[in-house]
Amino acid sequence: MSAVPSITLNNGVEIPQLGFGVFQIPPEKTRDATLAALETGYRHIDTAEMYGNEKEVGQAVRESGVDRSELFVTSKLNNGFHAHDDALAAFEQSLEDLDIGYLDLFLIHWPLPAVGDFVETWKAMEEIYRSGRAKAVGVSNFQPHHLRRLLENTDVVPAVNQIEVHPYLTQETVRAFDAEHGIATEAWSPIAQGKVLGDPVIVSIAERLGKTPAQVTLRWHLQRGDIVFPKSVTRSRVEENFDLFGFELSEGDLAEISALNRDERTGPDPDTFNMVPE
Numbered sequence: 001m002s003a004v005p006s007i008t009l010n011n012g013v014e015i016p017q018l019g020f021g022v023f024q025i026p027p028e029k030t031r032d033a034t035l036a037a038l039e040t041g042y043r044h045i046d047t048a049e050m051y052g053n054e055k056e057v058g059q060a061v062r063e064s065g066v067d068r069s070e071l072f073v074t075s076k077l078n079n080g081f082h083a084h085d086d087a088l089a090a091f092e093q094s095l096e097d098l099d100i101g102y103l104d105l106f107l108i109h110w111p112l113p114a115v116g117d118f119v120e121t122w123k124a125m126e127e128i129y130r131s132g133r134a135k136a137v138g139v140s141n142f143q144p145h146h147l148r149r150l151l152e153n154t155d156v157v158p159a160v161n162q163i164e165v166h167p168y169l170t171q172e173t174v175r176a177f178d179a180e181h182g183i184a185t186e187a188w189s190p191i192a193q194g195k196v197l198g199d200p201v202i203v204s205i206a207e208r209l210g211k212t213p214a215q216v217t218l219r220w221h222l223q224r225g226d227i228v229f230p231k232s233v234t235r236s237r238v239e240e241n242f243d244l245f246g247f248e249l250s251e252g253d254l255a256e257i258s259a260l261n262r263d264e265r266t267g268p269d270p271d272t273f274n275m276v277p278e
Contacts, residue, residue, distance in 0.1 A: 003042070003245050004016045004017060004018045004042075004043065004044075004155070004245070005017050005129060005222075006126050007184055007225075007227060008108075008158055008160040009160065009184055010138050010182040010183065010184075010216050011136055011159055013105075013135050013136045013159065014040050014072075015044065015104070015105070015136075015160075015184070015227060016043050016044035016070055016072055016227075016231070017222055017223065017226075017227050017228070018042070018218075018227075018228060018242065019042060019043075019044030019045060019046050019072070019074075019227070019228070019229035020033075020034065020037035020038075020042040020044065020045050020046070020136065020176040020229055020238070021044065021046045021188070021229035021230060021231035022046065022047045022051060022053055022057060022180070022231060023048070023188070023231055024051075024231070025051075025053060025231060026053070027052055027053045027055070027056050028056075029053055029233050030053040030056035030057060030060070030253075031056040031057075031060045031063075032046035032058070032060075032230075032233075033232070033233045033238070034057055034060035034061070034063070034064075034255065035060045035063065035064060036128070036235045036238050037238050037242075038060065038061075038064040038066055038071075039064070040235075040238055040239050040242050042238075042242060043066070043070055043071050044071075044072040044073075044074075044222065044229065045057055045061070045071065045072070045073050045074070045229075046074045047073070047074065047075050047076075047094070047110075047188075047231040048075055048076035048078070048107075048109055048209060048269065049075060049076060049077060049078035049081075049090060049094055050076065050078050050079065050109060053199070054075060054094055054097040054099045055098070055099075057098060057169070058097065058098035058099045058100050059075070059098050061073065061098075062099065062100065065074055067126070068100060068101060069268040071100075071104075072104040072105070073098065073100060073103055073104050073105075074103070074104060074105040074106070075094045075098065075103055075105075075106055075107075075137075076106070076107040076108070076109040076140055076162075077090055077091070077106065077107065077108050077109055077121070078090060078108060078109060078123075079110055079112055079276040080276045081116075082108075082112060082115060082116040082120075082121045082122070083116065083120070083121075084120050084123065084124045085124075085264055087121050087124035087125065087128075088124050088127065088128065090134075091106060091128050091134070092126075094106070095133065097226045100137065102133045102134065103133065103134045103135070104116065104130070104134070104135045104136065105134065105135065105136045105137070105138060105160060106125065106128060106129075106134040106136075106137050106138075107137070107138045107140045107160065107232060108121055108125060108138075108139045108140060108142075109140050109141070109164060110140065110141045110270065110273060110274065111139070111141060111143070111146045111270055112273070112275065113143050113146070113271065114140065114276050115274050115276055117145065118149075118150075118239075119149055119150060119153045119154060122139075122150050122154050122156075122158075123154060125137040125156075126154060126156045128154060129156055136159040136160070137156065137157045137158065137159060137162060137163070138158040138160030138162070138183070138184075138244065139158045139161050140160050140161070140162035140163070140164055140186075140188075141162070141164075141268075141273070142158075142163070142270065143174065143270055143271060144168075144173065144174060144177040146270070147161065147178075147181070147183070148175060148271060151181065157182060157183065158183050159183065159184060159186055160183065160185075160186055160227070161174070161178050161182045161183050161184070162185075162187075162188055163185065163186070163187070163188065164187070164188055164265055164266065164267050165185070165187035165188070165189075165190065165191055165221070165272075166187070166190055166191060166195075166196055166217070166225055166260070166266075167192070167196045167220065167257050167260040167261065168192050168195065168260060168261060168262050168263075168264040169192070169195055169261065169263060169264055169265055169266075170258055170260075170261040171185075171257050172261075175226075177226075180188065184227060185225070185226055185227065186227040186228070186229070187221050187226040187227065187228045188226045188229075188231055188267075189210060189266050190217065190218060190226075190229075191213075191214055191217050191218070191230065192264075192266050193236070193260040194240065195264045195266065196217055196260070197213040197214060197217070198213070198259060199213070201256050201257060201259075201260060202216055202217060202257060202260075205249070205253050205256070205257070209247055209249075211247060212240060212241065213221055214230070214237075214240065214241060214250065215240065215241070215243065215244055215247075216257075217228060217246070218241060218254075219244050219247065219249055220253075220254060220257045220258075222244060222251060223248070223249055223254060224254065224258075238271055
């Protein structure tokens with residue numbers, strides 16, 4: 001097993017703090033990329049219905065030779081299935097496509113405030129959680145006001161909120177709300193699709209430590225408590241992104257990187273994004 005630290009979610013489930021993401025990896029490349037990650041030592045895989053590669057993730061998990069109990073697999077509800085019964089059926093489809101027995105974590109992918117009532121969607125997620133076929137349930141791209149509605153109107157506190165986080169979008173307000181309510185923060189787009197890798201501050205720290213800018217950025221996430229899952233189809237990059245535990249950033253390094261915040265998104269704003277698949 002790897003030296004990856006785990007975070008205990010609010011229901012007692014342990015999640016590896018570093019995982020492997022398969023967003024934007026084409027289905028035909030997903031199996032090999034996921035196998036490479038598992039062979040490197042990753043034990044946490046993050047996929048979604050929307051990505052169209054759940055079957056290939058499941059194939060890699062089954063072929064890896066790693067015991068299912070040692071793995072943490074996440075998927076997410078696609079945007080066209082927010083109605084209660086549709087959410088339950090979509091979850092069943094994810095289980096069938098993955099064919100790995102159960103999910104460790106299932107998330108509502110987007111709040112879609114103009115599309116439907118995500119509180120009712122969450123009540124379906126609660127049913128899924130109580131069935132035991134998802135060990136934990138959570139949300140993705142939820143702002144504090146979205147979360148507040150869930151906390152006021154439902155029973156199960158989300159275990160996780162997966163949001164866009166990187167040095168140019170540090171998300172301190174959302175992270176503080178999550179922490180206050182026992183919700184773990186996961187970071188997607190952790191290197192801002194590569195935009196931060198040429199930043200002089202990050203480059204300077206990387207050169208001083210003999211690490212790459214990506215390693216420094218991912219280490220920043222880990223030390224501030226984010227759960228992170230970089231993705232790559234290049235084996236050397238997959239291995240590089242896993243090599244984060246032989247060095248530490250100083251408090252000064254962390255502060256310098258956090259000071260780069262400019263509230264700059266690479267993805268949609270959750271308060272305005274309402275796209276559903278046709």
